[in-house]
Structure formats: structure tokens, C-alpha cells
Amino acid sequence: MPTGVALRDAREQLFDAAERILLRDGPSALTSRAVTTEAGCAKGVLHRHFADFDAFLAELVLDRTARLEARGEGLRGTAGTGAVADNLAGALTGLFESVAVAIIALTTSRDALRARLRDGRPSGVPLLTEATTVIAGYLAAERDLGRITADADIDTLAPTLIGAAHLLFADRNGTPPQPAAVRRTVAAVIAGVLPDPQT
Structure with a gap:
């Protein structure tokens, strides 16, 4: 070497x-x-x-989380354009086809890493928590534009979308779900909050 x-x-x-x-x-x-x-x-x-390997892993997770948050800006920029379900399906696919699923598995399997990441960070599973915030920000923007009903419970919708998408992508050794399956799942979750079925 x-x-x-x-x-x-x-x-x-x-x-x-x-x-x-x-x-x-x-x-x-x-x-x-x-x-x-x-x-x-x-x-x-x-x-x-890096001070030690757990410090390296924590910085890796934080770096990939920062990238996710930057992509969230792009997602919010799509508010008011295209179909809401298509925008969400694309964002969730981009998130879970990346290294996110593997990072989630990494953080859930290493107690010391999770403890380190919780210092000064929100509770919950690292990366999933931030992804939920990104999705909630997009949904709020669409609600402000009237493309989602004013009474939509974004605090429930966002984690539901993240959880449903995570389950679709979680089998690391399997093939990724078909785009139609992701969109169908998203459409089912948000069906009750779309004022216009075409949105």
C-alpha cells in the first residue's frame, strides 16, 4: 500500500x-x-x-445530509410546476436511490455513531429526519400556492411519505422499485389533500 x-x-x-x-x-x-x-x-x-473512525462516520453522515438539504432547495423551487405527485416521487427516488438507504442502515447499526450525531442535531434517525423536513418544506410551499388543501396535515404527510418510500427502497440487494410504483405510493398518500385530481 x-x-x-x-x-x-x-x-x-x-x-x-x-x-x-x-x-x-x-x-x-x-x-x-x-x-x-x-x-x-x-x-x-x-x-x-479525523479523531477516530466514529468521527469520520459522523462527518460522512453530516456531509451527505448537507447535500440532501441543498437538494431540498431545488425541490421547493419546483412548487407550482408539474404534478405534485411527480415532484414528490422524483425527489423521493433521488433521495433513496442515493447512498441514503445505506447511511440509514449504518446509523441504526452503530450506537456510538448515533449518539455522536445527536449532539446538536434533531432527534430521530439521521438523514430521515432531515429528509422529512425537506419534504415538509415542499408540501408547505405547495399548500401556500393552493395546490394542496389548506387543512393538509403536513407534519403527518411528510414522515408518511418518507416512511413509505423508505420501505420501497430498503432492500439493498433487491432491484429498485419501478418509478410507477413510487408514484402510485406517493399518489395514495397525498390523494386526500389534492384539491384538483390532475395536480
């Missing part, structure tokens, strides 16, 4: 390596040795940038 390899952005390369392992082999395969091997660097590189 080369020890003198300079990494342009060591943190991002280590995060990307961890993501590839998570997607390919699952959370149980994620070790500091596996990450540095995947990144093509010495093990010491990880420990130069």
Missing part, C-alpha cells in the same frame, strides 16, 4: 470511498482499513483528518 500518495481532497476522497463500500457491500463492511484501501491511501491518512 503506498504511504506517500498525496490526496487532493483527502476528506472527500475518503467519503466517496466509504460511500462506494456502503453501496456495494453494506454497513458491516465499512471499516477504516476498507475505506483507506478503497481510497488507495495509507490508513494514517484517515486518522490525520
Whole structure:
């Protein structure tokens, strides 16, 4: 293993390596040795940038969560355009086809990581909590535009959509659900709050 390899952005390369392992082999395969091997660097590189492996994992989750929050801005920007169910189905597919399902499995399987992430963060499952906030923000924007009924219970709809989509995508070894299945699920969840069936 080369020890003198300079990494342009060591943190991002280590995060990307961890993501590839998570997607390919699952959370149980994620070790500091596996990450540095995947990144093509010495093990010491990880420990130069992070206090320990749990600190690395916490930063990985926070980095991917920040990306999710940035995508939420884009979703809110679609309010008032297209069909509400299509916008939600696309956003949920984008979320759960990414590394999100593997990160959720990682955080639920590591107590120390969950404890570290809860410092200064909302309660709940990391990433799912933030994803729920993103979906709720979009639904609120659509409600403000009158494309969702004024009495829509967004605090119930958002986690219901996240939970239903998570169940569709949760089988890491299976094939992703068909887009029609995701849209059908979304349409069923929001059917009661659409003033116009075509929206």
C-alpha cells in the first residue's frame, strides 16, 4: 500500500470511498482499513483528518445530509410546476436511490455513531429526519400556492411519505422499485389533500 500518495481532497476522497463500500457491500463492511484501501491511501491518512473512525462516520453522515438539504432547495423551487405527485416521487427516488438507504442502515447499526450525531442535531434517525423536513418544506410551499388543501396535515404527510418510500427502497440487494410504483405510493398518500385530481 503506498504511504506517500498525496490526496487532493483527502476528506472527500475518503467519503466517496466509504460511500462506494456502503453501496456495494453494506454497513458491516465499512471499516477504516476498507475505506483507506478503497481510497488507495495509507490508513494514517484517515486518522490525520479525523479523531477516530466514529468521527469520520459522523462527518460522512453530516456531509451527505448537507447535500440532501441543498437538494431540498431545488425541490421547493419546483412548487407550482408539474404534478405534485411527480415532484414528490422524483425527489423521493433521488433521495433513496442515493447512498441514503445505506447511511440509514449504518446509523441504526452503530450506537456510538448515533449518539455522536445527536449532539446538536434533531432527534430521530439521521438523514430521515432531515429528509422529512425537506419534504415538509415542499408540501408547505405547495399548500401556500393552493395546490394542496389548506387543512393538509403536513407534519403527518411528510414522515408518511418518507416512511413509505423508505420501505420501497430498503432492500439493498433487491432491484429498485419501478418509478410507477413510487408514484402510485406517493399518489395514495397525498390523494386526500389534492384539491384538483390532475395536480
